[in-house]
Amino acid sequence: MITLNSERGLVRIASWDDIESVPGFTADIDPKTVKLKEIIGSYTFDALIPCGLSTCHQPHGNGFLVAAADGRVTNIGRICGKKHFDVEFTQMSRVFLAAVRAQQNREFLGELKHRLPNITAEVAAFKAGEWGAAWINTRINQLTGKSGSLPTPIVNAVRQAVRRGDGALTIQRAATKEEREALAAAADVTGLERRNRISDFVEVQVGQLDGFAALAPGNGLRDVLGAIEPFLATLSEAEIDNLPDKQLRELSKAGSELEPNLERLRTVIGAGKRLLVQQNVQQLSQFATSSAESRLFATFLRDLPN
Structure with missing residues (x-):
């Protein structure tokens, strides 16, 4: 070439x-x-x-x-x-x-500017609507405890699922005699060593959250949109042919991150919509420890689509 x-x-x-x-x-x-x-x-x-x-x-x-x-x-x-x-x-x-x-930077930015109406319309569509980005972001903040409006045991269950990195909902319960013996046999230990190393509790999976990616660190919609919308506004106003070299390089670098950020937005929105449905989130109700906590969580559930 x-x-x-x-x-x-x-x-x-x-x-x-x-x-x-x-x-x-x-x-x-x-x-x-x-x-x-x-x-x-x-x-x-x-x-x-x-x-x-x-x-x-x-x-x-x-x-x-x-x-x-x-x-x-x-x-x-x-x-x-x-x-x-x-x-x-x-x-x-x-x-x-x-x-x-x-x-090359001018050509690249010119192509992006040509696509700007379609990109802007796509972002606006994600934000608008009954279950758009703002709605999703608010409820994810509730589930992860950022807003402090849901019972602590339920928030802790969500946080544990986030820490696990797989969306699994788990509880700990007392191990049966057979389970303790099986653990001891698997570890090949006895006596004092057994008492020190074999837990009296086992972890059991009791649910699986679909759309777990929406809860993952770094996937907050405010952060994702914050990486997209300022660039779109700057590109819209920019006179590309007249930009100084430094601004041209900076805007082009930001432009190279646009498509990954858009894909990230699509992923998080899709995950949020899968997550925030009653049947999925209902799994968390088993972590409520009182009738008051159950009623509070039921109010949250009623706001979710079926």
């Missing part, structure tokens, strides 16, 4: 034949008698291209297209460029590569 930096912006060419037909192109320039004017392109090929310097002609796969002061154009590799044109070539290559990166 060949990338030319022209007055029209970046031009990408797939064929080396197109370069050889460029006015002034020559495959044989004496580096001792030529003065470089600028670097006008770069190339990367699997097939090797002979260097255009008469003192080299060594085949290589990566190099630059250079324009000489006399109007001729040829191709040279980075090593030859530094060897024969020293600091001048190094400075020119930096200017060229910076210009290419800037133009």
